[in-house]
Amino acid sequence: MVNKKISISLPEELLKSINELSRQLSLTRSELIARILEEKLEMLTAGKNHKYPTVLWKLSTTGLLKLRSPRFLGRTLKGKWIVEEVET
Incomplete structure (x- = not known):
């Protein structure tokens, strides 16, 4: 996928939150x-x-879930959870 650059204006508090969360993740x-x-x-x-x-x-x-690999501790997995519904 090709990334395109855009320019946006954000409130200062929102930018601080984004910076903090990006460091955590x-x-x-x-x-x-x-x-x-x-x-x-x-x-x-x-x-x-x-x-x-x-x-x-x-x-x-909500962004509270970090995808971690048990094999590669400290690395974040890129991807989404797959939830399968099972009939009992």
């Missing part, structure tokens, strides 16, 4: 903002079909 600001926008757009379009969100979905949408 070891992401660049661009990567963090892109992920947030992707998740929000996905929620607005495909998220309407979810009647009962799962805990993993809620954690990933």
Whole structure:
């Protein structure tokens, strides 16, 4: 995917929050903002079909969930959780 540069204006407090969260997640600001926008757009379009969100979905949408690999401690995995519903 080709990245395009854009220029936006943000409130100072929002920028501070973005900087802090990007440091915590070891992401660049661009990567963090892109992920947030992707998740929000996905929620607005495909998220309407979810009647009962799962805990993993809620954690990933709030940004509280860090995807970590047990094999590679300290590395963040790029990707999304896949939640499968199982009938019992």
